[in-house]
Amino acid sequence: MKRLLPLLSAAALLAGCAAAPPLQRSSSPDAAKVRFISTATAGSLWVYPQDRCSGGVEVVTNTSATAAPTLVRTKARPPRTPMYDEPFANDDERVAAYALEPGQLLNLGAVGPACMRGTSVRLKPGEQYEVVLATDCRIHLYQLVPSAGPARREPVRKPGPLICEKPPR
DSSP: OOOHHHHHHHHHHHOOOOOOOOBOOOOOOEEEEEEEOOOSSSEEEEEEETSSSSSSSSEEEEEEEHHHHHHHHHHHHHOOOOOOOOOOOTTOOOOEEOOOOOEOOOEEEEEEEEEEEEEEEOOOTTTTEEEEOOGOOOOEEEEEEOOOOOOOEOOOOSSSOOSSOOOOO
């Protein structure tokens, strides 16, 4: 099952499923800004729709864990939305940053050669976040807080689980 998830995600995207995009971009002044970083030696970080863990998009990668991410990944450099600090070179392909709709549930999955993990976080208006894909598919979530020097990184408290199906009402 661990290796099927990226294949199912790619198949859903290629089939043209009509669903809300996992990354709901925003140009609003109260947009939540999210920086995605991959420090892992292999694997990729995916953002899935708010109600399932399929039909996602790969946001950062170091090397393709499977053949599926290469089918949906763009060859262009990942976008970079300006944030409190910029600790990475502008052409670093392991980093992407987006301005996203506030209130959006960010449903995250880490996929590697022998692992898969996930978590979720609801984005607050005007806040900035950093999502780090680390070794062994660990996902670290931080809220960025402005300071006199580089932004302070505070761990997101009580992140939610990866949501794989909409809960029954």
